[in-house]
Amino acid sequence: MAGTGVFAEIIDGEVYKYYADGEWKKSASGKSVSIINPTTRTPQYMVQACTQEEVNKVMDAAKAAQKLWARTPLWKRAEFLHKAAAILKEHKNPIAECLVKEIAKPAKDAVTEVVRSGDLVSYTAEDGVRILGEGKLLVSDSFPGNERSKYCLSSKVPLGVVLAIPPFNYPVNLAVSKIAPALIAGNALVLKPPTQGAVAALHMIHCFHLAGFPKGLISCVTGKGSEIGDFLTMHPGVNCISFTGGDTGIAISKKAGMIPLQMELGGKDACIVLEDADLDLVAANIVKGGYSYSGQRCTAVKVVLIMESVADAAVEKVKAKMAKLSIGPPEENCDITPVVSESSANFIEGLVMDAKQKGATFCQEYRREGNLIWPLLLDHVRPDMRIAWEEPFGPVLPVIRIGSAEEGVHHCNASNFGLQGCVFTRDINKAMMISDAMETGTVQINSAPARGPDHFPFQGLKDSGIGSQGITNSINMMTKIKSTVINLPSPSYTMG
Ligand code: G3H
Numbered sequence: 001m002a003g004t005g006v007f008a009e010i011i012d013g014e015v016y017k018y019y020a021d022g023e024w025k026k027s028a029s030g031k032s033v034s035i036i037n038p039t040t041r042t043p044q045y046m047v048q049a050c051t052q053e054e055v056n057k058v059m060d061a062a063k064a065a066q067k068l069w070a071r072t073p074l075w076k077r078a079e080f081l082h083k084a085a086a087i088l089k090e091h092k093n094p095i096a097e098c099l100v101k102e103i104a105k106p107a108k109d110a111v112t113e114v115v116r117s118g119d120l121v122s123y124t125a126e127d128g129v130r131i132l133g134e135g136k137l138l139v140s141d142s143f144p145g146n147e148r149s150k151y152c153l154s155s156k157v158p159l160g161v162v163l164a165i166p167p168f169n170y171p172v173n174l175a176v177s178k179i180a181p182a183l184i185a186g187n188a189l190v191l192k193p194p195t196q197g198a199v200a201a202l203h204m205i206h207c208f209h210l211a212g213f214p215k216g217l218i219s220c221v222t223g224k225g226s227e228i229g230d231f232l233t234m235h236p237g238v239n240c241i242s243f244t245g246g247d248t249g250i251a252i253s254k255k256a257g258m259i260p261l262q263m264e265l266g267g268k269d270a271c272i273v274l275e276d277a278d279l280d281l282v283a284a285n286i287v288k289g290g291y292s293y294s295g296q297r298c299t300a301v302k303v304v305l306i307m308e309s310v311a312d313a314a315v316e317k318v319k320a321k322m323a324k325l326s327i328g329p330p331e332e333n334c335d336i337t338p339v340v341s342e343s344s345a346n347f348i349e350g351l352v353m354d355a356k357q358k359g360a361t362f363c364q365e366y367r368r369e370g371n372l373i374w375p376l377l378l379d380h381v382r383p384d385m386r387i388a389w390e391e392p393f394g395p396v397l398p399v400i401r402i403g404s405a406e407e408g409v410h411h412c413n414a415s416n417f418g419l420q421g422c423v424f425t426r427d428i429n430k431a432m433m434i435s436d437a438m439e440t441g442t443v444q445i446n447s448a449p450a451r452g453p454d455h456f457p458f459q460g461l462k463d464s465g466i467g468s469q470g471i472t473n474s475i476n477m478m479t480k481i482k483s484t485v486i487n488l489p490s491p492s493y494t495m496g
Pocket of ligand 1: 297
């Protein structure tokens with residue numbers, strides 16, 4: 001159970017502690033932040049409201065710990081990570097329980113998130129050993145005018161302190177996707193979890209604590225964004241920010257200093273369906289891609305762009321599958337669970353009402369109880385409707401009928417977002433041409449968008465982000481190149 005057994009030390013009475021200097025602590029602020037259960041809409045947990053002074057101490061400790069960590073042999077760093085991964089998987093149930101209560105993730109998916117996270121940490125340890133164990137040797141005489149008298153040895157070295165800010169929808173997985181590459185590369189790590197999901201993240205951090213990482217190397221501060229948000233992202237002690245979330249990321253990018261940024265800021269992933277597509281496959285992927293975790297995934301299918309000639313048939317197939325979705329509390333493992341907050345539900349409802357007023361066809365009746373919104377497919381959506389462009393982050397999906405593949409690509413590319421997209425066709429040549437034309441970080445052919453497997457590159461264009469993620473890219477991104485040049489007194493070939 002959450003907050004008991006090995007996790008008993010992370011809670012004091014009712015309030016979860018924050019993690020700094022290898023210890024679980026209460027904030028000197030004496031204040032806490034309440035986490036509302038999206039299903040019951042009542043307070044579920046409380047976390048510390050950390051102060052700026054506490055953030056300063058965390059940064060100092062991180063800086064000191066990082067210097068020693070960078071000198072810890074790579075194989076040893078990997079061993080710590082493998083240990084943390086095993087502990088994380090061993091304690092998947094209490095952590096999953098937090099995900100169910102804090103973010104209403106269906107129980108089975110919550111367990112999957114923790115297991116996937118353990119696997120991600122182990123894979124990162126293995127990948128890191130290989131990537132960071134290799135360097136490069138350059139010789140000078142390949143550049144015009146040079147003799148063979150200089151040898152350049154380059155390798156990857158850590159950046160320093162990485163600030164990780166994951167989103168509410170994967171507070172464990174999208175935290176470890178930042179923590180593990182940072183640590184294997186020799187960086188220190190400061191985690192600012194989302195408020196919804198903070199308690200799951202604190203449990204996950206305790207698994208790293210139990211693995212025995214050096215004091216101060218990993219910290220987790222909780223609290224109000226208004227008090228410590230900008231303070232963290234603009235802190236001079238931070239050498240890299242890895243953020244996943246909404247358009248707050250754009251503001252962070254503008255305020256952050258001259259440091260590497262890894263930003264993933266959402267998407268309006270288009271699903272282009274051509275006339276020759278397998279419509280059963282299309283329907284299965286639209287339902288899975290559009291409605292899993294109630295559409296609260298940056299990679300969810302967020303707009304269907306379908307050829308008019310097959311639209312009626314495809315919409316009927318999607319409706320039939322949607323009718324089988326279970327709707328209710330996450331504890332009962334329902335497919336559709338309450339969205340994360342009342343404000344989120346209100347925002348989704350605003351998009352639905354706008355579409356209604358402008359004449360979209362409702363394939364189901366719109367229904368909402370509290371934060372629970374019944375899955376809805378909106379057909380005959382037109383570009384003047386907000387839902388054609390905005391990201392609902394809920395179980396509501398627009399269908400736009402198109403007359404040509406070009407029209408679909410045009411709509412996709414007119415979006416401010418450019419995370420992923422997908423195309424359904426049996427014609428691989430057309431699929432490749434459409435993939436090339438879509439201005440998104442990834443295009444899936446004959447499958448819904450998805451980030452995983454976690455070692456695949458994952459990146460967005462335009463307002464969807466900066467930099468590339470995925471295990472290998474994240475390790476590379478959290479390092480810089482360091483070179484040493486050996487200068488010979490005369491060209492090497494003058495000997496012998
Ligand atoms: O919400 C953003 C996540 O990166 C999506 O990950 O495709 O594994 O659901 P996913």
